[in-house]
Amino acid sequence: MAATTAPPGYLLHLADNALVLGQRNAEWCAHGPVLEEDIAMANISLDLIGQARMLYQHAAAVQGDGATEDSLAYFRDQQEFRNFTLLELPHHGPLAGTAVAPRDYATTIVRNFLYGAFALRQWEALQSSRDAQLAAIAARALKEVKYHLRHSRDWLVRMGDGTDESHARAQAALDHLLPYTQEFWTVSADEAAAIADGTGADPLALRPAWDSELDAALAQATLRRPAGHGYLPRGKQGLHSEHLGYLLGEMQSLARQHPGATW
Amino acid sequence: MAATTAPPGYLLHLADNALVLGQRNAEWCAHGPVLEEDIAMANISLDLIGQARMLYQHAAAVQGDGATEDSLAYFRDQQEFRNFTLLELPHHGPLAGTAVAPRDYATTIVRNFLYGAFALRQWEALQSSRDAQLAAIAARALKEVKYHLRHSRDWLVRMGDGTDESHARAQAALDHLLPYTQEFWTVSADEAAAIADGTGADPLALRPAWDSELDAALAQATLRRPAGHGYLPRGKQGLHSEHLGYLLGEMQSLARQHPGATW
């Protein structure tokens, strides 16, 4: 009487999304534009790390082999990560992995909005996953992501309908990031398996609602929706940008300096 | 009939200086202000990595224990590094370890000048080290560092005696970095041991020439010499800034992902 569980690769995709975006958002700590945003960004990051932990714990249990939440987070290499490429990008426009540029809050906000509007609908759908554990995680994550989405949507509107500079920055961030959302609407092998066995959510079914939400928010923010075509990223299939390697190198450095240690 | 060799800690101090500054200078690769400077900075970095290799190889031989140049460079932790704090700082003004700021070529040039003027005299003195291997390394390094010093001195003058902006940037970099040179003039336990046994150079003996060179260059560059007092760094005693951890985390990440591998 084994319970139905989602394919491990699918759980890792969900967990990696949460961890990588949580890691990025936490980078604003002590660098936010106003104290309230330092706190908000830490809070969002904390929710995401929390989601990642539950998902990794579940994935570790499904996978067996002595895997733990930390072995999955700290001892997998870049190409084993299954997060959307969108979520690993630094907080600035398109630049090579070795480039340095100041963090841009518009990039952060636009990404959180684009992903939040997707994640909200994904968690909604996953509440009825046949994987009961995943459904329970979804119910909790849904509450959190509602706040994340409201936060980023409010700022998107403030920026778009704010000053000339904020409008231009928000538009530039949107132009940069929207093409990466194409990855939401491809179905990876892991997703196909999860959809087939009733444990996963079909992203294509979420698209119309995501599109409407995006259009409505952009209208309110007086921003233009770019074409959003271009390179189709394949991060969830393990093919990432040059940026994830640096993110993981930093995140995993201490844990890997002390293999086998407990903290 | 064991040959006289310098204390391993002293050799590591010299090697770590070369490696850490080489690592920093290489960060300009593909980001330099003009193609000739990309090439010059890569060249300087290459010389420094080469010096580090010779010094680590010598230190490894002295130390025994199966140490290699790569075990010394890649598998020591931050607090075991003995480089001057000056050399690990990022290419920008004073900021916390988590901050991001564009690379500033004035910072790079001023550091290379301040350290180059010291290193030149240190290698000169070490040519007569009682450690014959170290003396041979010094003779080779001296030739290289002469070019490094000329390069940075020329740019220091160009910047100081260039535009208002370049003058202000050079002055700001000098104000930021000069206090870190105080570390040159303290004598660590490793240095004291090396001076005592005739294998090391006494930094205090190098100071008058360094001072004159600095004053002459600043006069030509129309820059003001700041007081240069303040916090006394102790990087060569293993007490570093928040920046070295990130530098080593990145530098060592791949090697530590594959412990025991040969490349």
Place this chain on the structure above:
Amino acid sequence: DALQQAFDARIDADARIEPQDWMPEAYRKTLVRQISQHAHSEIIGMQPEGNWISRAPSLKRKAILLAKVQDEGGHGLYLYSAAETLGVSRDALLDALHAGKAKYSSIFNYPTLTWADVGVIGWLVDGAAIMNQVPICRCSYGPYARAMIRICKEESFHQRQGYENLMAMMKGTAAQRAMVQESVNRWYWPVLAMFGPPDADSPNSALGMRWGIKRISNDDLRQKFVDATVPQAAILGVTLPDPDLKWNEERGHHDYGAIDWDDFWAVVNGNGPCNKERLATRVQAHREGQWVRDAALAHARKQQARALKEAA
């Protein structure tokens, strides 16, 4: 006069002064200085701990650290609000900080060099802060006292978490234990200095005592801290780096070695390892955030204008 007498009477009766009450200008100024210094310390304090969020060695520790740093931001908010009840704006206080005119706790001018520093800051730095702050929960100024009650509760939680973090490391590998000891060696003396100069050299304290803002002297708090820390260190299994530290049966307290006040004053006066970095990082964040704050303001004004237009 009558106002001054009424104020003195409230102070003598250990009653609370509230924002609407009359108060002497020097009392108000002292409070603004102290509360804003404390607020600044909370937000500057986010930097050294924030330095390890990205590299926390387990997800659990990452979450704990994030939550803690978030709490510090929250403390900053309460405290700026408490200061605002004294008629000074947060912007004005931040401007003073960014201009280098306001102080913050000197302890945050030391770098966090290893993960153990996160635990040691929780255990020792927060522990010392609590010693300093618990008496302020009985401070004569109501909004400050109430903010401190909430803050002390959360700080105690942080201190326990810091200690627990170190305990886990002390039960771990030799490298982990060495990391803890090295960190304790670096932080112990600067933490003792956190209680401020010896009473003999601390002339401002008397008025603070009179006004019910300060209630225990620097040296008494320091002694209390040392006495509390010694058994905690023993349980943890670390050595406090003070060869003169020993129990004095007669005094009923631990004797301890001489503090290097030159080092303390050097850091207070701007020459610590990270003074420039901490302040410049704050200034950078504020400057680079200007356009975001401007956007929020511009949008709010547009919204208001639209609402007025509709109402018209």
Place this chain on the structure above:
Amino acid sequence: DALQQAFDARIDADARIEPQDWMPEAYRKTLVRQISQHAHSEIIGMQPEGNWISRAPSLKRKAILLAKVQDEGGHGLYLYSAAETLGVSRDALLDALHAGKAKYSSIFNYPTLTWADVGVIGWLVDGAAIMNQVPICRCSYGPYARAMIRICKEESFHQRQGYENLMAMMKGTAAQRAMVQESVNRWYWPVLAMFGPPDADSPNSALGMRWGIKRISNDDLRQKFVDATVPQAAILGVTLPDPDLKWNEERGHHDYGAIDWDDFWAVVNGNGPCNKERLATRVQAHREGQWVRDAALAHARKQQARALKEAA
């Protein structure tokens, strides 16, 4: 006319055209386009390889990689100089690159995701570049031909180093071998596309052939590359990711599978994984370096003015 006839005669005689010689405008333009594209490729190519300098897994490999990237910068310099002999400035060429009007080799729009990519770029990308470039050493335009002779020599050295790097990894751990195979899987097809579209779809080639700028067709070069690569892959112990790859006894060549030209054109037309990153990084470096170049110019002018004053 006479100039054209003299030019044609030199071309027919396989003699060199030199900067001072008369040449048709279309010839000059074609050369400027090709030489500057090649120069741009060298400096853009510093980015993907530069991505691993800081993380090279041994000091020896770090030094080799640094030296290689430095050489690429040097190739950029020779080539810009060769282009300048045709009456166009390096600044103008760079402006065209930064404005997105000039092309560079599309292969650099792929990311370097693992250390093995550094070796594979040396082996396959440099290998393909050499196949393309060796014929240019016999190009009709003297300065370009001479630059290419020097460049090809250095590129051959880089190719051998790349192959040796991979060989060391293939003799290493299972993880290292897997890293090499994964990298080969990612790069093989984009490298085959580096030779350009099939001859049937490559209308510009004929004129290039006539002028002695291009000497071997795209498909012939590609075949030559495949034939050379197959035995190298076998020695290395990696599998080339082409199920249709096999020796054709009759042709005396390897047959190979169909190239995905849609992917090739997508990358050429700006939609590769890193097109925006590569160009924006160049533009950023140039923009942020403006003050440095200005300083050098201002100082040189001041020096000159001083020298004139002294002379007067």
